[in-house]
Amino acid sequence: MTSMKEMESRIRELEEQLRAERQKNDQQRPIREKISQMSSEVVDSNPYSRLMALKRMGIVDNYEKIREFTVAVVGVGGVGSVTAEMLTRCGIGKLILFDYDKVELANMNRLFFQPHQAGLSKVQAAAYTLSSINPDVEMETHNYNITTVDNFQHFMDRISQGSLTGGPVDLVLSCVDNFEARMAINTACNELGQTWFESGVSENAVSGHIQLIEPGRTACFGCAPPLVVASNIDEKTLKREGVCAASLPTTMGIVAGFLVQNTLKYLLGFGQVSYYLGYNALQDFFPTMRLRPNPLCEDSHCRRQQEEWANKAPTNPAEADMAAGGDEPVVHEDNEWGISLVDESAPSEEPEGAGDVLGLVQGVKTAYSLPATTSDAKEEAGALAADADVSLEELMAQMKTI
Amino acid sequence: MVDEATKKTLSGIPLCKTKAGPRDKDLWVQRLKEEYQCLIKYVQNNKSADNDWFRLESNKEGTRWFGKCWYVHNLLKYEFDVEFDIPITYPTTAPEIALPELDGKTAKMYRGGKICLTDHFKPLWARNVPKFGIGHAMALGLGPWLAVEIPDMIEKGIVTYKEKDG
Ligand SMILES: [Zn+2]
Numbered sequence A: 001m002t003s004m005k006e007m008e009s010r011i012r013e014l015e016e017q018l019r020a021e022r023q024k025n026d027q028q029r030p031i032r033e034k035i036s037q038m039s040s041e042v043v044d045s046n047p048y049s050r051l052m053a054l055k056r057m058g059i060v061d062n063y064e065k066i067r068e069f070t071v072a073v074v075g076v077g078g079v080g081s082v083t084a085e086m087l088t089r090c091g092i093g094k095l096i097l098f099d100y101d102k103v104e105l106a107n108m109n110r111l112f113f114q115p116h117q118a119g120l121s122k123v124q125a126a127a128y129t130l131s132s133i134n135p136d137v138e139m140e141t142h143n144y145n146i147t148t149v150d151n152f153q154h155f156m157d158r159i160s161q162g163s164l165t166g167g168p169v170d171l172v173l174s175c176v177d178n179f180e181a182r183m184a185i186n187t188a189c190n191e192l193g194q195t196w197f198e199s200g201v202s203e204n205a206v207s208g209h210i211q212l213i214e215p216g217r218t219a220c221f222g223c224a225p226p227l228v229v230a231s232n233i234d235e236k237t238l239k240r241e242g243v244c245a246a247s248l249p250t251t252m253g254i255v256a257g258f259l260v261q262n263t264l265k266y267l268l269g270f271g272q273v274s275y276y277l278g279y280n281a282l283q284d285f286f287p288t289m290r291l292r293p294n295p296l297c298e299d300s301h302c303r304r305q306q307e308e309w310a311n312k313a314p315t316n317p318a319e320a321d322m323a324a325g326g327d328e329p330v331v332h333e334d335n336e337w338g339i340s341l342v343d344e345s346a347p348s349e350e351p352e353g354a355g356d357v358l359g360l361v362q363g364v365k366t367a368y369s370l371p372a373t374t375s376d377a378k379e380e381a382g383a384l385a386a387d388a389d390v391s392l393e394e395l396m397a398q399m400k401t402i
Numbered sequence B: 001m002v003d004e005a006t007k008k009t010l011s012g013i014p015l016c017k018t019k020a021g022p023r024d025k026d027l028w029v030q031r032l033k034e035e036y037q038c039l040i041k042y043v044q045n046n047k048s049a050d051n052d053w054f055r056l057e058s059n060k061e062g063t064r065w066f067g068k069c070w071y072v073h074n075l076l077k078y079e080f081d082v083e084f085d086i087p088i089t090y091p092t093t094a095p096e097i098a099l100p101e102l103d104g105k106t107a108k109m110y111r112g113g114k115i116c117l118t119d120h121f122k123p124l125w126a127r128n129v130p131k132f133g134i135g136h137a138m139a140l141g142l143g144p145w146l147a148v149e150i151p152d153m154i155e156k157g158i159v160t161y162k163e164k165d166g
Helices: A004-025 A049-056 A063-068 A080-090 A122-133 A149-161 A179-192 A249-268 A300-312 A317-323 A354-358 A392-401 B004-011 B025-048 B121-127 B134-155
Strands: A070-074 A094-098 A138-142 A171-174 A196-201 A207-213 A227-229 A276-280 A364-366 B054-058 B064-073 B076-085
Touching: A049 A063, A063 A249, A070 A080, A080 A094, A080 A122, A080 A249, A094 A122, A122 A138, A138 A149, A149 A179, A171 A179, A171 A249, A179 A196, A179 A300, A196 A249, A207 A227, A207 A249, A227 A276, A249 A276, A392 B025, A392 B054, B004 B134, B025 B054, B025 B134, B054 B134, B064 B134, B076 B134, B121 B134
Parallel strands: A070 A094, A070 A171, A094 A138, A171 A196
Antiparallel strands: A196 A207, A207 A276, A227 A364, B054 B064, B064 B076
8 A cells, every 4th residue: 555655755855856958858948048248247147247256256368269269169069069068058258069989878878968968969969058058159050070171171261161150260179089080170270270289088988188289380290100198007908999088078088178278368368378288187287388399290290381371470478488498397206107018010220209309298299200210211112113014094993893 | 111012002193183182072073083993993904913902882972982802812801891081181091991890800900990111101192182082092002901911810710611602
């Protein structure tokens, strides 16, 4: 026999569930009105009061300027979605989101997306949630892969014309999870002279980084092989059998926090912006440094931007400092970062270290080394392809009938 | 580490010369011709070594590639669709080869069925830009991946043998 008390409690439970269901389906759930001017008035209906308090406290002197800025977020996964949410809550003027992926249940170990969004495109699902959090933020979404020829020009156009005033965006944030997409962003930003932040979390989920890239002034993403924060795990014991990549909501959230914190500092001009900030989660070690551009960078637009910087810059002390290699590297007290990631297939002698050219700090390495010149390539390699008298069409036909 | 067999395979694939990607117009046509020459030679080598294991073709711009690959296990031939786009950053970055029908069936893949490469692939590719082409990506990337993952998936019953029609 069920007691009255139990029945009442069960009814309350069901009412609660019903309310949750209704809210899920109800298109007219409470969405706040747009707010035309940021106010610092402290009332419970003002979503900006605690942000505007930064002015009163003397941290930022122009907080409301944030509404003039446009930020492009490329990759709306574990880092990008959280990044976009933070910027939305901060009241950024406009966000442009790029991603070609869909929300999957396998993403639920990360923040932001919810199970009922599975199957939706990430940009669409994100824009919907973000607009309901803060309708003042203008949203633009692009559901495509930026690395393909069909989309790349459009991507460049949106970076150079997507701001609130139809000009270049104020900052591009790379929150992608692969080398190809990072290089595509690098290519676009070098060509356009667009300042951007690169960010990343390692495939073992226990390290990450952010890196400010100002074409010509700092190293670009292609100036050296990718950088890795040494995790101090013996590479020989690192198991990769059976999996590609791990991920943790913590590491991704921390990297997103670093990224947006530095974005705010960069845009609103307070504090010091980190050029490179690494994160080793196992030891809670945070190397920082500045990276000089590589005069021999493979990207001709990087070299062009370097020349342009050299021609206009080094009158102010910050530039002279940059040209001289920036701050002294921060050295961790117990010098235990002796780990090296030399690939077994690499030539045994280290080429004139890319690390030396760049001025790498202890605890950060390049993922691999490159030969000093590209001509001493690999012994495995075969002969060069002969010049063809045949046309491309003939070769295509030959391939089909082989 | 590249094993001896892979080294031997690689040495039989001609190298590309032209450093050009899909945004480079005429130079890209030149590069594409080299790619096709390399692939034709590689497939011919495979056939004469009785190890014919893939066919590829592309759209006329050479930006999208598709075809089949095969893996023989216990005398049975397993066949899979292969596809990939040439990124605008090619040949600095390698193409991301995908086997869409195996997407979600193994942890050794990224979204969209892109195969997970070994730690050795990217450094080796980076050291050989622009000489390595699509043939090298197949030999160093997809070949070893199939050899490790397909027998495993067959054993687990994730991949089953399909009789050929006709
Ligand atoms: Zn560069």
